[in-house]
Amino acid sequence: xxxxxxxxxxxxxxxxxxxxxxxxxxxxxKGEFVSxxxxxxxxxxxxxxxxxxxxxxxxxxxxxxxxxxxxxxxxQAADYRNRMIGFIFQSYNLIGxxxxxxxxxxxxxxxxxxxxxxxxxALEYLDRLGLKDWASHYPNEMSGGQKQxxxxxxxxxxxxxxxxxxxxxxxxxxxxxxxxxxLLQQLNREEGMTIIVVTHESGVAxxxxxxxxxxxxxxxAIEENRQHAASPFGTxxxxx
Amino acid sequence: xxxxFQEIFSSLQQNKLRTALTGFAVxxxxxxxxxxxxxxxxxxxxxxxxxxxxxxxxxxxxxxxxKAWGGYEKNRRIRLDRKDVEYLEGDMFAENxxxxxxxxxxxxxxxxxxxxxxxxxxxxMPVFREIQNVELxxxxxxxxxxxxxxxxxxxxxxxxxxxxxxxxxxxxxxxGQNVKVGPFxxxxxxxxxxxxxxxxxxxxxxxxxxxxxxxxxxxNEIPQIYFSFKGLETEQESDRFEASYRGVVxxxxxxxxxxxxxxxxxxxxxxxxxxxxxxxxxxxxxxxxGIFTLLSGIVGVSNIMLITVKERTHExxxxxxxGASPASLLKLIITxxxxxxxxxxxxGMVLGLLANHxxxxxxxxxxxxxxxxxxxxxxxxxxxxxxAVKATLLLIVAGTLAGLIPAWKAAKVKPIEALRAE
Numbered sequence: 001x002x003x004x005x006x007x008x009x010x011x012x013x014x015x016x017x018x019x020x021x022x023x024x025x026x027x028x029x030k031g032e033f034v035s036x037x038x039x040x041x042x043x044x045x046x047x048x049x050x051x052x053x054x055x056x057x058x059x060x061x062x063x064x065x066x067x068x069x070x071x072x073x074x075x076q077a078a079d080y081r082n083r084m085i086g087f088i089f090q091s092y093n094l095i096g097x098x099x100x101x102x103x104x105x106x107x108x109x110x111x112x113x114x115x116x117x118x119x120x121x122a123l124e125y126l127d128r129l130g131l132k133d134w135a136s137h138y139p140n141e142m143s144g145g146q147k148q149x150x151x152x153x154x155x156x157x158x159x160x161x162x163x164x165x166x167x168x169x170x171x172x173x174x175x176x177x178x179x180x181x182x183l184l185q186q187l188n189r190e191e192g193m194t195i196i197v198v199t200h201e202s203g204v205a206x207x208x209x210x211x212x213x214x215x216x217x218x219x220x221a222i223e224e225n226r227q228h229a230a231s232p233f234g235t236x237x238x239x240x
Numbered sequence: 241x242x243x244x245f246q247e248i249f250s251s252l253q254q255n256k257l258r259t260a261l262t263g264f265a266v267x268x269x270x271x272x273x274x275x276x277x278x279x280x281x282x283x284x285x286x287x288x289x290x291x292x293x294x295x296x297x298x299x300x301x302x303x304x305x306x307k308a309w310g311g312y313e314k315n316r317r318i319r320l321d322r323k324d325v326e327y328l329e330g331d332m333f334a335e336n337x338x339x340x341x342x343x344x345x346x347x348x349x350x351x352x353x354x355x356x357x358x359x360x361x362x363x364x365m366p367v368f369r370e371i372q373n374v375e376l377x378x379x380x381x382x383x384x385x386x387x388x389x390x391x392x393x394x395x396x397x398x399x400x401x402x403x404x405x406x407x408x409x410x411x412x413x414x415x416g417q418n419v420k421v422g423p424f425x426x427x428x429x430x431x432x433x434x435x436x437x438x439x440x441x442x443x444x445x446x447x448x449x450x451x452x453x454x455x456x457x458x459x460n461e462i463p464q465i466y467f468s469f470k471g472l473e474t475e476q477e478s479d480r481f482e483a484s485y486r487g488v489v490x491x492x493x494x495x496x497x498x499x500x501x502x503x504x505x506x507x508x509x510x511x512x513x514x515x516x517x518x519x520x521x522x523x524x525x526x527x528x529x530g531i532f533t534l535l536s537g538i539v540g541v542s543n544i545m546l547i548t549v550k551e552r553t554h555e556x557x558x559x560x561x562x563g564a565s566p567a568s569l570l571k572l573i574i575t576x577x578x579x580x581x582x583x584x585x586x587x588g589m590v591l592g593l594l595a596n597h598x599x600x601x602x603x604x605x606x607x608x609x610x611x612x613x614x615x616x617x618x619x620x621x622x623x624x625x626x627x628a629v630k631a632t633l634l635l636i637v638a639g640t641l642a643g644l645i646p647a648w649k650a651a652k653v654k655p656i657e658a659l660r661a662e
Contacts, residue, residue: 075565082563097254110563
C-alpha cells in the first residue's frame with residue numbers, strides 16, 4: 001500500500017477542543033484515483049492536510065510509501081513534501097511575482113536542480129499542459145483554468161508519489177472544471193499517477209474511480225466508481 | 241547564489257514601495273549620523289584650533305597683599321623685581337621652570353605717516369620668543385644686543401602693520417622703517433604673525449625690556465614674569481608649584497607667607513584643561529546622539545522586516561508546501577534584508593560624506609566676526625571614512641539581528657497556518 005492510515009485522530013484546540021478526525025483507517029494503493037467527499041466541517045480538508053504532511057495528527061499511524069510520517073522536523077517534512085507529494089490547491093497558490101515557468105521551477109529549485117535543467121523541465125511540463133506560450137506570463141495575466149494547469153505542472157514536475165488536490169475546481173466554471181478533471185483522469189490513466197481529490201461536488205467525485213465519504217470525522221462509506229455513475233447530473237458534466 | 245539573488249531581486253521589484261521605505265530608513269539613519277558626527281567634529285576641531293597651540297607657558301602678575309604682616313598694612317602693592325626673576329631661574333624651581341622673561345607694559349600711541357594706533361608696548365627679553373612661540377614672518381626678534389644697548393627697536397604684529405600701511409600693501413615693507421611710539425622714533429626690525437583667534441584688544445609691540453623700562457621710568461619694576469614650565473601635568477602639581485613660589489616671593493617682600501593674593505598666575509594649561517573637559521562633554525553628547533540615530537535606523541529596519549514577513553506569510557506557506565525548508569526561508573529573508581540595508585546604507589554613507597564635504601567647502605575655516613574676537617565655527621567638519629564604514633556595517637548587522645526574530649518566526653510557522661494567512 002502506498003498510503004496507510006491506522007486510527008488517526010486529530011483535535012484542534014482553539015480555546016474549545018474540536019475533535020475533527022475520530023479514528024481514520026484508510027489505505028490507498030499505488031495508481032488509484034480517489035476522491036474524498038464530505039460536507040464542510042466533515043474533516044476532509046484536515047485529512048488531506050495530514051496526508052500532505054502540512055499538518056500533524058495526534059494519535060494513530062500514517063505510513064507513506066513505507067515510511068512512518070510522525071514527529072518529523074520541519075526540514076524533514078519539507079523534504080518529504082518536496083519529493084513525494086504534489087499539491088493542487090483551490091486558490092492555485094501560485095506566487096504572484098513569478099512567471100508561470102518560474103512557478104513551475106520552484107520545487108526543483110528546492111531540490112537544488114541546476115538552473116538550466118529545471119528551466120528546461122518546467123517548459124516541458126508547461127508544453128504538455130498546453131501552456132508553452134504562456135510560460136513567461138504572470139499569474140494575474142492568466143485565466144483560472146490556465147493558472148490551475150500551471151499549478152498542476154508545478155505539482156507534477158518533481159514526479160511525486162501522490163498528487164493531492166484540495167477542491168481543484170472550486171474556483172473554476174463548469175466547463176473548465178470538466179477540463180481539469182479530464183486532465184487528472186488522463187494523468188492517472190496514462191502515467192499511473194496516484195491522485196487524491198478532496199471535494200464537496202458530486203460531479204468532481206464522479207470523475208474519480210473511488211469515492212470515500214467522510215462524515216463527522218469518520219469514514220462513512222467507500223464507493224467503487226469505475227462506471228462513473230455516482231453523479232445525478234450525468235457523467236460528463238460538473239454541476240456548479 | 242545567483243538563484244538566491246534572482247529570487248530576492250524579483251521580490252524586491254514586486255514590492256517597490258516597501259523596498260523604498262526600508263531603503264529610506266537605512267539611508268536616512270546613516271546620512272544623519274555621518275552629517276551629525278561631521279558637524280560635531282567641525283565644532284570640536286574649531287574649539288581646539290581656537291584655543292591655540294598648547295604651549296607650556298605661565299604668566300605671573302604682581303598684585304596686592306590681602307593681610308597685614310610684619311608692620312605693613314594690607315592692600316600693599318607688591319613690586320616684583322630682579323630678585324624674584326632670579327628665584328624662578330634658580331635651582332629651587334629648576335625642576336619645573338625652563339625659561340624666564342620679565343615683561344613690562346606701557347600703553348602709548350603708534351604713529352606712521354598719517355595713521356596711528358593705540359598700542360601696548362611690551363618690554364621683554366629675547367627669550368620671550370621661545371616662551372610664547374612667537375612666529376616671525378619677516379625681519380628679526382628683539383636680541384641681546386638690543387637689550388644691552390637699550391635700542392629703540394620694535395617687532396610689529398602683521399595685522400597691525402597692515403592697518404598702518406593700508407589695504408593691499410605687503411606689511412613686510414615696514415621692516416627697517418621708523419615709526420613713532422610716544423615721543424620717540426623706533427625702528428621696526430620684524431613682523432610677527434598675530435594670532436587672530438586669541439582676540440585680545442590692543443595691538444602688542446615687542447621691544448627690549450631695558451629700553452621700555454628706561455623711557456617710561458619703570459625703575460626696573462617687573463609687573464609680569466613670563467616663563468615656560470615643564471612637568472606640571474595636573475592641577476595639583478601646578479597648585480603646589482604656585483604656592484611654593486608665592487611663599488618665596490612673599491618672604492622676599494615681607495608679606496604674610498600664606499597670603500594668596502600677592503601673585504596671580506595665568507596658566508594656559510589650566511585653561512586648556514577646562515577646554516579639554518568641554519570637548520569631552522561635546523564628544524560624549526555626539527556619541528550618544530549618534531547611537532540614538534543609529535538605533536532609530538535599526539528600529540526602522542526591523543519594523544519593515546516585521547511587516548515584510550507578515551505580508552509574505554502566505555507566500556512562505558506556498559514555498560513550504562512545495563518543499564522549502566525553514567533554513568532556506570530564513571536565508572532568503574536575511575539575505576534580502578542584508579542586501580537592502582547594505583545597498584541603501586552605502587547610498588546614505590556616500591550622501592553623508594558628500595554633505596560633510598559641502599559643509600567643509602561652505603562653512604569650514606570661515607571665521608565669524610564676533611566683535612573683538614574672530615571665531616572659526618567649523619574646522620574640517622568631516623568624519624573618517626573608517627568611522628562611516630563601521631557605522632554602516634553596524635547598522636547592517638544590527639538591522640539583520642533585529643530582523644532575525646520575525647524571520648525566524650516566519651520560518652517556523654506551520655505551512656498550513658501560513659497558507660491560511662492572507
